[in-house]
Amino acid sequence: MSHTVLVCDDAIFMRTMISDILAQAGFEVVGEAETGSQAVEKYRQLKPDLVTMDIVMPDMGGIDAVREIVKQDPDAKILMCSAMGQQALVVEAIQAGAKDFVVKPFQPSRVLEAVQRVLG
Amino acid sequence: MSDAGVVRLLLFRVGNLLCATEAERVREILPRLEPTRIPGAPPVVAGIVNVRGTLVTVVEGWRALRQAAPAPPLPPAPASGSAPSPAPAPAPASDPMTGGGAGGGGERVGGEGGDVAGTTVLLELDGGKKVLGFTVDEVVDLLSVGGEALERRQALPGIDPTLVRAVGRRAGQLFVVLDTDALLTPILSS
Amino acid sequence: MDLSQYAELFLAESREHLSACNQLLLDWERAPANPAPVGGLFRAVHTVKGMAATMGYARVTDLAHRAENLLDLVRRGARPATDDLLQLLFRARDGLEHAVELSVAGREDEIDVAEVVADLDGAAAALAGVRSGARPTATPGPAPEVAGPITPGRLVQVTLRAEAPLKGGRAVLALKKARSLGEIHDVTPPEVAFEAEDFDGRFSFRIGGAAAPGDIERVVRSAGDVEHVTVGGEERRPAPEAPGPSGAGTPDARTRHIRVDLGRLDGLMDLIGELVTVRGRLNELAAERRDPAIDDVAIQVSRLSSELQAEIIQARMTPVWQVFDRFPRLVRDLARELGKQVAFRVEGKEIEVDRAILDELGDPLLHLLRNAVDHGIESPADRKRRGKKPEGEIVLTAVRERASVAISVRDDGRGIDRAKVLARAKREGIVDAHAEALTDDQLLRVLARPGFSTAEAVTSVSGRGVGIDVAMTRIRALGGSLDIRTEAGKGTTFVMRLPVTLAIVRALIAGVGPERYALPLTYVAETVEFGVQATTIVEGREAIVLRDRVVPLVHLRRLLGVAGDPPARWPIIVLEMGDRRSGIVVDGMLGQQEIVVKGFDAPRGTLPVFSGATIMGDGMPALILDAGGLV
Missing domain, CATH: 2.40.50.180 (CheA-289, Domain 4)
Incomplete structure (x- = not known):
């Protein structure tokens, strides 16, 4: 059975691209979220095997969303999506409970590597 | 019209004139379709017709070329020898190659109790940017002629010389190759 | 992977974010002490940066990165807006917009942003100077040997791949994973240095517990991007890459938004149009035949095509803000240039109209707004003399009325001098020489005459003719109308009414x-x-x-x-x-x-x-x- 994924990013562009990468590799993207609070809500509903989480989002940021999700489910497998220059934020996200991170610009191979690492 | 190459011409009759236009400018040959009048437009404009969902403005050939009005609609009895053709209102497309002018007898389509019999030729204007309908009495032939067979003569009785691009001959009869852009463009507003 | 398929999406979404930036900058300019818009600006620029990097648009990425840097400093310092800062950010936003458009058009090499980049960096350096010492600096040089008191545990030395991005994050991840095996001590450089941009990817730590060196290495490597790991002096060569997941199975249908090219919607609309025509024909045939079976089919076809049509019209509906959003900036720039003070308000942004109509609205509105700023609103001094607030007001409103939309541009400026327009109209023979007054309707007809706006008119008749003919022609072509109401000294309102859909x-x-x-x-x-x-x-x-x-x-x-x-x-x-x-x-x-x-x-x-x-x-x-x- 393929793994289910929740894709969180405020840009449709990014969601589309991540979803395409994952779908082509056989993952099942079961939901998308545009804000941190949506991510938390959808995580609760969908219980996906994996979450990809943008760091900078309106409403509730990605890091706060990670904290919320980990509070609900300490085993949540969250992959942060960050941009260059977000060293400090990435560190914060990992401390908050994110399992790994990828850096934009995304190369499909790197995204899939990171996903494999997270899913162990 | 290059002097060397071979030109394909569509020959048609309007009143007493035998006219021709390059076949490549002919989009389609249709039976006469009943037009919807456009208020304010000059009499030379018959109106607009529906060609499979596209609206085409139609010009009356006989008025544009100052010919006599075609014969009034024929009574239901078939005209001398010509087979009655079925005339569905919006007729299917006909290829310019085969559409009209088979043999001698001009096809008389349309006019089921309507006004004037005849044929509508859809002509490309302005390098294909526009398409106008042009009513003719009948389509006569599709000819391939060498460019050298056409004369650049323009003065011909019964027609405005500025509308004539060349003159040719078919079976001993003179025909004029019309400058359709010059004839039709001034009819459109802009 | 083929990126070109994402270019349209990139363009559309970047435009949205940059349009939002305009609005945020204007908000900030209006209330400089309130830093709330800065967070939004930062996010928008950040998003554009991420998207541009993914598309491989290096120049957009670079410009966005520098703007983001500056915004980040501003945000952290909660600094108020200064005029210089705002001007710089407006310029950066404009530069980004230009760069985005050129990049998508394949003309990236024409992008010239050197000046604004230099200014952004300069401003960032100035701000960073103020905050110097607030953030840790990185320790350059080779991975240091652990010195000082010997602590129990194996020494682990890690070198991350040179090309790995955000090495600090990777290092933190490696440490976190190592912690699952035992206690970590003596992290070198100290963890806080990982957050610095120039951390070079070499670090070491001691790990307690009983884990075997092989396990420690495996766990550290599982953080990804690890080049070398040395555990307890025993070096290991890097293991081959973990293979990616096998791509088997197709994804199920997913719910998500897509963007559709307007040309496709037009094509679809044409087809629906033909379907509607054929449906009419079918209904007539059914009525002639009086066959219940044909009737049934005709009714079903009618229902389905109506639903289809409604769906497609809905898909074409676009909120007016997509055009309105560029006006606040425009009005602001124009007012500055003309030395006017203008408060600009937009109402009814969410009203939707057919995309084809919306696309045509920009120009007429631009003319009307420009007129309002230039000729409607008086100079601040003038306004004071007349007992008005020095700041004029212009309101752009969209309202739905039956099957049409009314869009109005209202100003509280000087109004149009009917007497002068009348005199002029008489001179030109536009109205009867004995006419004593002009109704609103006549006034508009005079103003909308092409060429009425001569230089003389601009000065003596407050130039209201400028562009009215253009606006009028455009609106009429869309099947709409334009009306005017004006009162001397109180202001002028133009109202355009347009059908909601054209097709x-x-x-x-x-x-x-x-x-x-x-x-x-x-x-x-x-x-x-x-x-x-x-x-x-x-x-x-x-x-x-x-x-x-x-x-x-x-x-x-x-x-x-x-x-x-x-x-x-x-x-x-x-x-x-x-x-x-x-x-x-x-x-x-x-x-x-x-x-x-x-x-x-x-x-x-x-x-x-x-x-x-x-x-x-x-x-x-x-x-x-x-x-x-x-x-």
């Missing part, structure tokens, strides 16, 4: 003699029936009085030159456009139906009262009357 409209079919005409319901207020004896003459025009209002009549039969005599009782279609009304006298009302609006090549001489044509159920064309040309 398929509901219309009344009117019969005049043997002919049929379609009249879109957009501006139809009601239909009434009158006899000839009930009409009166008002101001030399035949009219009826309807609930105490005079409605001038237009006899379609006469106007269109249809031969024959009218029936004794006339159906009258009352059209209403803003304050203007008109009664269209026809022979008969043949019903209502959806019509597909099509263009046709109008011959010269065609009466200017048609907005297009349509095809009726029987396949015959019918002309569509343009309410704007009749009222």
